Amino acid sequence: xxxxxxxxxxxxxxxxxxxxxxxxxxxxxxxxxxxxxxxxxxxxxxxxxxxxxxxxxxxxxxxxxxxxxxxxxxxxxxxxxxxxxxxxxxxxxxxxxxxxxxxxxxxxxxxxxxxxxxxxxxxxxxxxxxxxxxxxxxxxxxxxxxxxxxxxxxxxxxxxxxxxxxxxxxxxxxxxxxxxxxxxxxxxxxxxxxxxxxxxxxxxxxxxxxxxxxxxxxxxxxxxxxxxxxxxxxxxxxxxxxxxxxxxxxxxxxxxxxxxxxxxxxxxxxxxxxxxxxxxxxxxxxxxxxxxxxxxxxxxxxxxxxxxxxxxxxxxxxxxxxxxxxxxxxxxxxxxxxxxxxxxxxxxxxxxxxxxxxxxxxxxxxxxxxxxxxxxxxxxxxxxxxxxxxxxxxxxxxxxxxxxxxxxxxxxxxxxxxxxxxxxxxxxxxxxxxxxxxxxxxxxxxxxxxxxxxxxxxxxxxx
Numbered sequence: 001x002x003x004x005x006x007x008x009x010x011x012x013x014x015x016x017x018x019x020x021x022x023x024x025x026x027x028x029x030x031x032x033x034x035x036x037x038x039x040x041x042x043x044x045x046x047x048x049x050x051x052x053x054x055x056x057x058x059x060x061x062x063x064x065x066x067x068x069x070x071x072x073x074x075x076x077x078x079x080x081x082x083x084x085x086x087x088x089x090x091x092x093x094x095x096x097x098x099x100x101x102x103x104x105x106x107x108x109x110x111x112x113x114x115x116x117x118x119x120x121x122x123x124x125x126x127x128x129x130x131x132x133x134x135x136x137x138x139x140x141x142x143x144x145x146x147x148x149x150x151x152x153x154x155x156x157x158x159x160x161x162x163x164x165x166x167x168x169x170x171x172x173x174x175x176x177x178x179x180x181x182x183x184x185x186x187x188x189x190x191x192x193x194x195x196x197x198x199x200x201x202x203x204x205x206x207x208x209x210x211x212x213x214x215x216x217x218x219x220x221x222x223x224x225x226x227x228x229x230x231x232x233x234x235x236x237x238x239x240x241x242x243x244x245x246x247x248x249x250x251x252x253x254x255x256x257x258x259x260x261x262x263x264x265x266x267x268x269x270x271x272x273x274x275x276x277x278x279x280x281x282x283x284x285x286x287x288x289x290x291x292x293x294x295x296x297x298x299x300x301x302x303x304x305x306x307x308x309x310x311x312x313x314x315x316x317x318x319x320x321x322x323x324x325x326x327x328x329x330x331x332x333x334x335x336x337x338x339x340x341x342x343x344x345x346x347x348x349x350x351x352x353x354x355x356x357x358x359x360x361x362x363x364x365x366x367x368x369x370x371x372x373x374x375x376x377x378x379x380x381x382x383x384x385x386x387x388x389x390x391x392x393x394x395x396x397x398x399x400x401x402x403x404x405x406x407x408x409x410x411x412x413x414x415x416x417x418x419x420x421x422x423x424x425x426x427x428x429x430x431x432x433x434x435x436x437x438x439x440x441x442x443x444x445x446x447x448x449x450x451x452x453x454x455x456x457x458x459x460x461x462x463x
Contacts, residue, residue, distance in 0.1 A: 090154030094133030199223025
């Protein structure tokens with residue numbers, strides 16, 4: 001067996017499509033077969049294609065050419081268990097009833113076979129009584145299938161069928177075939193689409209999980225061969241990213257450790273400086289460098305990313321932040337639902353929201369937190385009343401070490417990594433964060449955290 005054929009016979013997207021097409025045709029044929037079995041005579045050829053009308057036309061011409069005295073006997077002789085033939089003279093009661101039944105609505109396929117004859121047709125009806133003078137031939141309904149043809153001398157030749165011998169018209173049969181084909185396509189396509197979409201959805205969930213937790217376990221290789229190749233490639237990329245992150249953390253930790261030694265020597269040598277002013281400046285620079293190194297180390301280590309994900313009560317977690325500030329004598333307005341479960345890293349989210357509140361307290365006033373529960377996400381809005389930010393700084397403040405000298409200087413604390421850390425945590429949960437200036441002054445930070453399938457919440461709001 002060639003390698004190409006072996007690959008095609010394996011579980012591939014192309015093979016799944018071919019199998020789906022074969023199953024569609026098979027299901028359609030099975031449905032048509034079931035219809036032929038349970039529909040009985042309705043699945044047979046239509047009346048205009050069954051040959052019955054041609055047989056009736058031939059018998060009519062023969063009986064019409066025969067003498068009147070022989071027509072009744074010929075009719076009885078031509079009758080069969082399935083088709084009964086009767087002849088009625090022009091002055092009979094049956095002939096009068098048939099004349100009364102004549103209608104302008106004539107079936108097209110009968111008119112083509114008998115273009116120059118007057119005829120009457122009737123179908124089974126449980127409520128209509130058969131015309132006077134005619135027999136229903138033991139039909140279970142009051143009115144059987146009847147085709148009555150008027151002969152040249154005014155007499156009538158009546159063909160009666162108790163049990164239907166022909167099927168539905170061609171139009172109805174084609175409509176049924178199309179309906180069965182549509183049902184087969186819908187059923188098989190739905191099953192095939194679910195089977196196609198399942199590995200793709202698993203791949204998307206795995207990518208999302210990796211985006212929220214870079215240390216997540218590799219994805220299982222399932223699905224068609226092409227999807228397995230994508231998963232295998234993604235797992236290799238994930239492993240390389242993990243190695244790169246670990247190397248980066250190790251490198252930054254080594255640099256931070258190596259920088260502490262000369263900083264310690266600088267502080268020791270500063271003790272020998274006799275000028276108190278110069279000594280204070282040196283110590284201030286050393287402390288600032290130490291703060292920057294510690295902040296950078298904490299950022300690059302990304303301690304929050306190593307935290308295990310769990311399900312917790314998000315509004316209650318944010319309430320603990322508010323209570324902590326209340327204990328410090330800082331009033332923070334808090335509006336949120338009573339309960340709201342979320343699946344993520346609680347300490348990381350607490351750190352991110354704390355950074356936003358710290359900025360509101362340091363650089364503005366009247367901090368507020370509002371939590372909104374949406375169908376697919378939590379929305380956390382942290383607001384303040386202050387000077388706000390210039391329009392060009394609303395995005396730049398998320399850059400590492402970005403500071404605004406007019407209001408964000410190191411005397412108030414921080415090295416410009418707070419919002420960067422916050423954005424990293426929010427993005428790690430698959431969320432978004434944006435800043436905008438409030439009308440009347442102040443800044444509004446909106447954090448949106450998507451709710452995963454394992455997350456549920458109670459939409460009972462409280463203030």
